[in-house]
Amino acid sequence: xxxxxxxxxxxxxxxxxxxxxxxxxxxxxxxxxxxxxxxxxxxxxxxxxxxxxxxxxxx
Numbered sequence: 001x002x003x004x005x006x007x008x009x010x011x012x013x014x015x016x017x018x019x020x021x022x023x024x025x026x027x028x029x030x031x032x033x034x035x036x037x038x039x040x041x042x043x044x045x046x047x048x049x050x051x052x053x054x055x056x057x058x059x
Contacts, residue, residue: 003030003037010040 006014018032025032 003034005041005044006033006037010037 003014014033014036017036018029021027021032022029027035
């Protein structure tokens with residue numbers, strides 16, 4: 001699920017860091033990419049939630 005959101009610069013970032021992080025952490029490349037994707041997904045959700053809160057507060 002997390003890896004599905006990796007497109008554009010986010011995918012390039014995940015590709016660049018997945019192998020080194022996987023070597024150091026004992027996780028697979030795919031697990032690292034999924035974790036990065038999940039992080040970006042969580043940040044996007046927080047952004048939308050905060051925008052909705054601001055919109056609701058402005059009314």
